[in-house]
Amino acid sequence: MNRDRDLPPFEDDSDDLKDLLQQFENLKSGLSHAFLDEDSFEQIIDYYDEQDQLNVAFQAAEMGINQYPYSAVLLIKKAGLLIEAKQYKEALSLLEKAALLDSTDLQLYIFKTDAYIAMNQHAKAVRVLEEQIDSFEGEDKTELLLELADVYDDWExxxxxxxxxxxxxxxxxxxxxxxxxxxxxxxxxxxxxxxxxxxxxxxxxxxxxxxxxxxxxxxxxxxxxxxxxxxxxxxxxxxxxxxxxxxxxxxxxxxxxxxxxxxxxxxxxxxxxxKPEDVIYEAIGHCYDKQRKYTQARYYYRKASHLSPTDDKLYYKVAMAYMAEENWANALKSLQSAMKYNKQSGDYNMAIGECYLQMGKFKDALVYLLNAVRLRPANARGWQCFMRGLYISGFHEEALGQLNALDPKISSKPVFQYYKAAILFRLGRQKEALLQLETALQRSPKLAKQFVELDAELLQHTSVVDMLGRYRASLRKKK
Structure with a gap:
């Protein structure tokens, strides 16, 4: 975690830092007997650590510890470098020595925690922190508590x-x-x-x-x-x-x-x-959508798509806003844009099928509606759209065959019984159709509107009107 390793107090190009680094180079080369104090070694270690020159940082730490063997700070600095080098046991050993010299250095416990977490010994990391938290006050105590929260996060x-x-x-x-x-x-x-x-x-x-x-x-x-x-x-x-x-x-x-x-x-x-965000534009578009202000909704969905041009859902939402206005051609264009990024969406295939159906392009419609059920064979809504497409396209025998071959878990849903009744009427099998319609009405009279929406011409059958009327009357009595 290495939450707050001290940063060098100098800018990289400052003269003071350059002089300090030069003194260090001279010391390494034996060219000078320049004296570097403890703080200087800290700054040099931090500088090379920040520059990802770990080997040089190690050299500085070793030289500093040789010169100041009782410096807890330099021992802790070296332990931090050992943790970066994944030498966790060596780091912990060094931290124990540092603790004997100065047990009040916050970084000591943070580095111990880092080492134990890296070794997947979270319980030990927790123990280290819990044993020390009450020894600190103010910001230091808060810092250790935040570190402890991070340990539990890593431990899940x-x-x-x-x-x-x-x-x-x-x-x-x-x-x-x-x-x-x-x-x-x-x-x-x-x-x-x-x-x-x-x-x-x-x-x-x-x-x-x-x-x-x-x-x-x-x-x-x-x-x-x-x-x-x-x-x-x-x-x-x-x-x-x-x-x-x-x-x-x-x-x-x-x-x-x-x-x-x-x-x-x-x-x-x-x-x-x-800063503008796609999710904000999308949310505003959604609000206009819900108010049936489709022009404004599309405007904001498009604003969102400009920021997130590969988000297929945004093109789909634009399409839905066009479909709500029965603007099938423009809806189709937006759906085709959505399909560029996600061809495997059952919803997109269903929506394209619906657009083609409304435009009278039945063959194209059935291709996409069939794709939708192939993509999601257990999805009842997809099968409903496909059956409706077959029915509107005039393929009544094919629709009946598909219904009879459907998984019973899907075909037993009341909406498909209504569809089957409509198909049987179209095939001239009126007696079977009425029996099917009655079964559907017994199971779910509220879904009768699905039957009427599929084919309003069926209301020309007196027997259908009478049966629907009886069930509506019984529903009113129950209320």
Whole structure:
């Protein structure tokens, strides 16, 4: 993990650093009796480590330790280099020596933790940290708690990650890193009620902490308490009007509540203050879609696709918006764009089949509808679209044969019984058709509209109208 290895205090091109490095080179070559103090060795080690010149950094560490054998800092620096070189046991041995000289150096325990994790000995890493956490105060204690959370994350003990982050925030309830992390882990572990209590306590002490308000909002949102979530996000935004994630989450909450104009408003604000993102444009498009404002929906879906040109789902959404307006030709163009990136989508094949069907191109329609059922043979919706395509195209015998050959798990669904009744009517087998229709009505009278939508001309049969009327009357009585 090597959380915060000290960085050299000089810029790479500074004269001071150049002089220091030259002195080190002279010392290595035996050309000078220049004296380098302990701090200088630290800076030299850090410099070469940052430059990925591990061998030279090792040399500097060795020379420094030879000159300052009781320097815990230099021993710890060398241990860090050994960890980078995957010499974990040697590093731990060196850290034990350093601990005898100075047990108060935070980096000592972080490096021990790194070594144990690298050796897949997470329990030992936890023990090292737990034994030392209460020995430190302030930021150092927070640092060790955050390190402990990382250990549990690496160990995949995810509930413990949440527990330790909560400990960190009880100790230091204004810590940004802990606040950022616990937001994710609250959602991951589903511990929303605990997060609400924790962040309510933080807000009571620090009412202008926008991250605490945001985390409170996400916890409410996790419990589907969208109005309370929105209230919390609004407080976060009142404190920091450019808090883009608060606008994003608030937009999602409004969408969940089906308050689409409000969602559009806050998501548009997000676009004003943050870098444009495809997901934001897509969400705004979705809001217009739900309001049946298809021109605006397509505009935002296209904006999203400009940022993510290989996202086939965006072309599909544009197509759906065209299909809602029965603009089959333009829908087909968008679907063909989607198919360039995903030919194996049953949904795209079904939608193309529907467009061709509506355009009267029955042969093309059946090719795509058949593709859809081949791609997803256990999908009832795909078979329904294919049967409908065969029926509209006039292939009634073929449709009946396909229905009879279908897996019973699919063909036994009421919608297929309605379809079978319609097919039998078209084939002149009226008695069988009426029996089939009655069975379907007994099982699911609400799906009778599927029968009528398939072929409204069937209502010309008096017997059909009478049967449908009887079942509608019985449904009204039940209500």
């Amino acid at each position: 003990e995810f509930e413990m990650v949440f527990d330790v982050l909560r400990r960190a925030l009880v100790h230091d309830n204004n810590n940004e890193e802990a606040l950022h992390k616990i937001c994710f882990w609250t959602e991951f572990t589903g511990r929303f009620e605990e997060s609400i209590r924790l962040h309510t306590d933080i807000i009571n002490e620090h009412p202008f902490n926008e991250l605490a308000w945001f985390n409170l909002g996400t916890a409410f949102q996790g419990l589907k308490l969208y109005e309370k979530a929105i209230d919390a996000y609004q407080y976060a935004i009142a404190i920091d009007e450019k808090f883009d994630y608060a606008y994003r989450n608030m937009g999602d909450a409004y969408i969940r509540m089906r308050k689409y104009p409000e969602a559009i408003e806050v998501l548009s604000r997000h676009l004003e203050i943050a």
